[in-house]
């Protein structure tokens with residue numbers, strides 16, 4: 314290995330005590346490849362196996378915690394104990410050579426396609442449709458539904474523990490339910506769950522509390538709890554960077570293992586405040602200081618780029634699309650073969666890259682996700 318990449322291979326201990334062997338985590342990526350009943354498929358297990366063993370941790374695709382929050386066709390479920398044996402297979406597949414397995418837990422809220430839902434009716438903080446053509450109007454959640462959803466995240470965490478995962482990541486980003494409660498666009502409530510910035514934090518914080526309680530009750534060994542945020546929204550009203558800095562200040566006091574800042578480019582500044590050019594990840598990092606480790610992500614491909622990001626002091630880096638194109642990224646850097654790391658997707662390589670058919674179809678056909686070559 315080239316010495317200049319040493320930083321990538323330093324081990325890291327999370328506050329809970331779980332240790333990872335290096336600083337690279339695989340970012341959560343939906344595969345659209347589970348069975349219709351929410352059970353993981355063989356193709357998916359093969360996809361996870363191909364990318365495990367080298368990286369420190371693998372954050373799985375998001376799994377729905379209750380059926381009213383299913384967000385994608387072919388999404389897998391953690392909403393019932395019947396899924397535990399198969400989830401255990403996933404955890405073991407990832408862990409076979411020392412990679413830690415983190416299950417991303419999720420509720421889609423108003424982003425759930427009605428056709429995937431039992432009563433075709435998405436729910437959210439308020440009855441406000443997302444800001445896109447044809448978006449359905451969700452039904453405002455009742456107090457009972459809110460309490461049940463908070464419990465569902467706790468139950469999903471218990472199942473993750475029983476299935477042998479090393480941790481969970483709460484999907485509080487990318488416009489899904491946890492973010493919808495924090496957002497002034499989707500949350501217009503006037504009860505204890507909305508009305509002020511402070512109150513809009515209450516649902517995500519209650520979910521964190523429920524998850525932490527499940528860990529305290531059920532985990533016999535240290536267990537990671539991470540939280541993923543999106544730092545801002547483009548809508549008006551919408552989450553501003555200033556709102557987020559107040560929210561992460563609260564999250565930093567919840568004894569989390571990491572805070573994952575979901576952006577498409579590690580170095581990009583605010584898209585709302587054009588004069589704020591400092592990386593949003595660095596802004597969050599500076600706000601929380603040493604209270605919670607930051608996981609950075611976004612358009613990083615080469616080991617040089619990863620080292621440059623680590624040099625900011627952000628201790629952990631997630632790679633998403635790069636790990637689709639190059640499952641053996643860590644192994645190649647370790648072996649001094651960084652010149653052989655793939656940074657484009659060749660249409661000929663599906664089999665070699667072990668990418669399930671439904672994900673492959675999207676990668677090839679959705680413009681702009683990845684650089685695709687014939």
Ligand SMILES: Cc1cc2nc3c(=O)[nH]c(=O)nc-3n(C[C@H](O)[C@H](O)[C@H](O)COP(=O)(O)O)c2cc1C
Pocket residue numbers: 340341342343344373374375417484486487541575576577610611612613631632633634635682
């Ligand atoms: C195919 C695909 C599926 C994704 N699914 C998820 C997901 O399930 N949960 C999530 O939080 N982010 C998801 N993302 C976002 C990634 O985790 C990541 O933040 C994004 O791709 C930027 O990182 P990258 O430039 O390293 O790919 C997905 C991205 C892609 C390309």
